[in-house]
Amino acid sequence: MLKGRHLIEPGDLTLEELEEILSLADKIIVDPQSFYGVCRGKLLATLFFEPSTRTRLSFEAAMLRLGGKVLGFSDANATSTTKGESLADTIRTVSSYTDVIAMRNPKEGAALLASKYSLVPIINAGDGGHHHPTQTLTDLLTIRASKGGFEGHTIGFCGDLKFGRTVHSLAKALSRYKNNKFILISPPELGIPDYMISEVFEKNNIPYTINERLENVIGDLDILYMTRVQKERFFNEQDYIRLKDSYILNNEKLKLAKKNMIILHPLPRVNEISPEIDSDPRALYFKQVQYGMYARMALIAKLTGAL
Ligand code: NCD
DSSP states (O other): OOTTOOBSSGGGSOHHHHHHHHHHHHHHHHOGGGGTTTTTTOEEEEEESSOOSHHHHHHHHHHHHTTOEEEEESOGGGSGGGGTOOHHHHHHHHHHHOSEEEEEESSTTHHHHHHHHOSSOEEEEEETTSOOHHHHHHHHHHHHHHHSSSSSOEEEEESOTTTOHHHHHHHHHHTTSTTOEEEEEOOGGGOOOHHHIIIIIITTTOOEEEESOHHHHGGGOSEEEEOOOOGGGOSOHHHHHHHTTSOOBOHHHHTTSOTTOEEEOOSOOSSSBOGGGTTSTTBOHHHHHHHHHHHHHHHHHHHTTOO
């Protein structure tokens, strides 16, 4: 039963519940118009304490396309947070007005905290460098549409694996399926957190390797997940400048890849994917953008009990 539940990280959903959401999203993709009105009379709040383009707008578009309504803020400077109000009190307040809340916050654990005080479902739209489970729904929909399923893949995560919350959530989600292998491609300073290695890969006996050079491993991959270096989480600008262009995917590197490897990126991209590869059939990051709205439509419909 998904009605009334929170989504803070991928482990909050059983594989059956995840399948329930993804298969609803598949139906919505085929005929989005027929879902208009299922959330009539319901209200979504989008509370974004951090910048966003796709995530916030796709949540809002999703609710509007379900026939519900939206309110919220995209700049916490215009809220009582600046007067010193606690997140707990903000959530107590907003959850008194609405039926479901999508929240993004720069602090790891903020969404979990919010869920303790909320009267309605909290959807984590990103908590610092921790998790971003609705991007994972989007990524999984895209992977299944092109690869047919979630088993037996070699997945390369490339870029900022330390702060990249989309990587943490997707790796956790894919580690629950059989026969996947992970290749972690990053400079040593931006390596995946130790807790991910111990709690996700080693605990579940999942094969993983670490490599600093994309060229060395790109030929082995079925899925390449590129990420942006997360500038806003660096303490020191010099480190950012030194690391920001560590990986740039271009046509030359892509020549080494399998013909059916898919390229994903949660966006926004900065320099890490050259626009010259946008027209390559393997480049699916704009497909991900489209699927994001459908995934969120399915999730909202389930958590509000509309479907
Ligand atoms: C990602 C995020 O916010 O974590 N963006 C998104 O939601 N699609 C990735 C990023 O900002 O690099």
